[in-house]
Ligand SMILES: NC(=O)N[C@@H](CC(=O)O)C(=O)O
Ligand SMILES: [Zn+2]
């Protein structure tokens with residue numbers, strides 16, 4: 001296959017016109033558009049479109065096994081492909097929880113059957129994510145888990161977390177943490193702030209997140225493990241991670257599009273499509289997350305794609321489950337909000353969604369170079385479209401971004417040189 005006349009970012013972050021030749025699932029040649037190409041095999045005309053490495057999302061919920069009414073591995077993988085993602089890492093808070101080699105294998109089998117994007121499974125830190133007993137890390141690694149996390153809940157016991165980190169370190173595996181101290185949250189549906197006050201709701205304080213970040217940084221220092229912080233949403237967490245990095249502690253971190261774009265003041269009313277964990281925080285927290293992403297304190301962007309059914313989300317702000325979908329809006333949202341108006345370089349956005357996750361998790365993808373797997377995404381930077389959940393490939397329609405007018409929509413996605421999604 002030859003992708004002709006694509007706009008490709010060079011090492012200086014400048015766009016150049018290139019022909020990309022793909023052979024046996026690998027990028028075999030990158031030619032200057034001025035050079036003549038051998039017109040053999042399939043030709044894809046990409047004139048005027050941006051070609052980037054396939055996006056990588058290291059924090060997603062595919063819901064299978066157990067919650068197939070919310071999403072399946074197949075529908076989730078298709079939603080990812082439509083959003084321009086070629087590699088995704090799925091969280092273990094399924095039913096049963098991914099706390100055994102058998103479930104890790106099941107996830108891998110279902111992903112292979114779906115035959116869409118690359119799906120990397122995480123395994124739980126504790127059995128059933130109950131925080132009581134560690135899982136069998138060696139067996140889970142052997143089965144193909146890429147890291148350990150109890151995402152969905154925080155590991156409440158510091159001793160449990162320390163034991164987990166020691167074991168993970170021995171196995172050269174990362175620990176990925178959902179940071180939340182339950183004693184500081186107790187049933188609050190939104191962050192502390194103007195929205196909670198106005199509606200008489202209990203608020204989630206920033207410390208409930210940052211206290212775990214601080215604790216775990218100290219435990220990472222003590223054990224030497226690679227510690228990765230999930231969905232950072234507070235100014236305090238960013239500060240702690242920045243300081244830890246400065247003194248050489250092996251900590252990395254991720255941030256979600258919604259925490260870069262929305263604050264609690266933006267919540268329009270008692271609509272659970274605005275309810276997620278961590279919650280939307282203050283404008284100050286949003287600014288701190290943006291700054292953290294720009295200076296590299298926050299290494300990568302993830303969606304935390306968390307589909308729920310319409311019935312579940314209709315239960316209202318207090319009772320509905322936390323979570324919003326993310327695959328199909330992530331790139332256009334960030335492109336439109338930050339790159340199009342000139343606030344961020346295009347190369348920064350692309351790097352935080354491709355090369356950086358590949359670096360942090362040591363993945364063999366995420367770069368547009370000869371010899372790399374042909375995991376590729378073609379993007380139309382010009383056409384403006386409204387976010388319409390009815391068009392989502394995901395079973396989940398729970399998004400706060402309905403009606404937003406965006407540019408930067410993926411139009412075609414390849415995994416190992418195979419087209420896995422193509423706009424009509
Ligand atoms: N982020 C969310 O709001 N929800 C996630 C759990 C999680 O990521 O903590 C879910 O599984 O629904
Ligand atoms: Zn989480």
Ligand SMILES: [Zn+2]
Pocket residue numbers: 059060061091151152304306
């Ligand atoms: Zn999550």
